[in-house]
Amino acid sequence: MDNLVEIRNLRVAFDGVPVLHGIDLDVAPGEALGLVGESGCGKSVTWLAALGLLPGKATVSGSVRLQGQDLATAPRRTLERVRGGRIAMIFQDPSSALNPVIRVGQQIIEALRLHRGLTGAAARAEALRLMDLVGIPDARNRFSLYTHEFSGGQAQRLMIAMALAGEPDLLIADEPTTALDATIQAQILDLLVTLRREMSMATVFISHDLAAVAQVCERVCVMYAGKIIEEGHVGQLFETPRHPYTRGLFDAIPTLSGPLRRLVPIPGTVPDPRELPPGCAFAPRCNRARAFCSQHRPELLPQPEGRQLACAFPVPITQDIVHRQEEYQ
Numbered sequence: 448m449d450n451l452v453e454i455r456n457l458r459v460a461f462d463g464v465p466v467l468h469g470i471d472l473d474v475a476p477g478e479a480l481g482l483v484g485e486s487g488c489g490k491s492v493t494w495l496a497a498l499g500l501l502p503g504k505a506t507v508s509g510s511v512r513l514q515g516q517d518l519a520t521a522p523r524r525t526l527e528r529v530r531g532g533r534i535a536m537i538f539q540d541p542s543s544a545l546n547p548v549i550r551v552g553q554q555i556i557e558a559l560r561l562h563r564g565l566t567g568a569a570a571r572a573e574a575l576r577l578m579d580l581v582g583i584p585d586a587r588n589r590f591s592l593y594t595h596e597f598s599g600g601q602a603q604r605l606m607i608a609m610a611l612a613g614e615p616d617l618l619i620a621d622e623p624t625t626a627l628d629a630t631i632q633a634q635i636l637d638l639l640v641t642l643r644r645e646m647s648m649a650t651v652f653i654s655h656d657l658a659a660v661a662q663v664c665e666r667v668c669v670m671y672a673g674k675i676i677e678e679g680h681v682g683q684l685f686e687t688p689r690h691p692y693t694r695g696l697f698d699a700i701p702t703l704s705g706p707l708r709r710l711v712p713i714p715g716t717v718p719d720p721r722e723l724p725p726g727c728a729f730a731p732r733c734n735r736a737r738a739f740c741s742q743h744r745p746e747l748l749p750q751p752e753g754r755q756l757a758c759a760f761p762v763p764i765t766q767d768i769v770h771r772q773e774e775y776q
C-alpha cells in the first residue's frame with residue numbers, strides 16, 4: 448500500500464541552531480500513529496515544518512510527500528489547499544483555531560465553503576451533522592453561540608468539528624487533551640478513535656502522555672532531542688521498550704490497572720538544542736550509557752523483531768520481560 452505521507456530527512460534550524468536532525472516518517476492511509484517524547488523534543492516542529500507553518504526564521508530542508516506530491520516545493524496556494532483540506536491540525540488550545548467573535552455554526556459553515564464548496568442549507572445541515580458527530584449536545588440550539596459559551600471540552604470538540612469540515616485524509620492532533628481534566632480527556636480520546644474508524648482518516652496523535660497514545664494509536668514513534676529514537680507497534684513498545692528513553696517514559700507513568708509501582712522519573716531534562724551533547728543526545732541521562740555512547744551518535748536501524756531503534760546498548764528483550772513479570776507478581 449502506498450503511503451499517504453512520506454517525510455524524508457526533515458531538518459529544521461532556528462537562527463542556525465538545528466532542532467530537528469533528519470526525521471524519516473511514513474503515515475499509511477487510515478493508520479493511527481503516535482508521536483511521543485518530553486516537551487521540546489521536536490514533535491510539533493516536525494508537523495509544522497511538514498505543513499509549511501513555521502516562521503520565516505526557520506530553515507527547513509528535506510522532503511515531505513503527500514501521495515507523491517512534494518509539499519516542500521509546493522507553491523503557497525497548493526499548501527493552503529492541503530492544510531485544512533487534505534491534512535487538518537488540531538491543537539491543545541482551541542482558541543488558536545476558533546474565532547471568538549464569530550458564531551460557531553458560522554465558522555464551521557465557512558470551513559465547509561472553503562474546503563468543500565458547500566453553501567446555504569446544505570452547508571448548514573452539514574455543520575449541524577458535524578457538531579452532532581463530535582458530541583455537542585443540542586447542536587441546533589447552540590449553533591449560534593460564541594466559543595466562550597462552551598466549556599473547554601466542548602470547545603475542543605468544536606475545533607475537531609472544524610478540522611473534519613474539510614474531510615481530511617490526515618488529522619494531526621497535537622496534544623489535544625493536555626489542558627483538559629482526566630474525564631474530559633478520556634472522552635475526547637474516545638471521540639478521536641471513533642472518528643478515525645468512521646471516517647477512515649489517518650491520525651497522527653502527538654503527546655507526551657504514553658497512556659493516551661496507547662489508547663488512540665497502533666504504531667508509535669518516540670522522539671528525543673529532534674530525532675526518532677524508537678519506532679514500533681504500540682503493543683511491542685509497551686511490552687518491551689528497548690530504548691532506555693522509551694523505558695524511562697514508561698517507568699514514569701502511573702498504571703491505573705495492575706499493582707502499584709514506584710514511579711521513576713527520568714533524571715535531568717531534555718538538552719538545549721544549542722548545547723547538544725556529542726554522541727547520543729540521551730547519554731547524559733541514560734542509566735545504560737557507556738563511554739562509547741558519548742562519542743557515537745546512534746542511527747535509527749531496523750531490528751529483527753520489526754521495530755526501529757537508535758541505541759548502542761538497548762534494554763535486552765528477555766531481561767525486560769522478566770522485569771515486567773516481577774512487577775505483576
Ligand SMILES: Nc1ncnc2c1ncn2[C@@H]1O[C@H](COP(=O)(O)OP(=O)(O)O)[C@@H](O)[C@H]1O
Pocket residue numbers: 461466484485486487488489490491492493502720
Ligand atoms: N518558533 C521557534 N523559534 C525558536 N525555537 C523554536 C521555535 N519553535 C520551537 N522551537 C524549539 O524547537 C525545539 C522543538 O520544539 P517543539 O517541536 O515545539 O517541541 P515539542 O512539540 O516536542 O514539545 C525546542 O527546542 C523549541 O525550543
Ligand SMILES: [Mg+2]
Pocket residue numbers: 490491492621622
Ligand atoms: Mg509541541
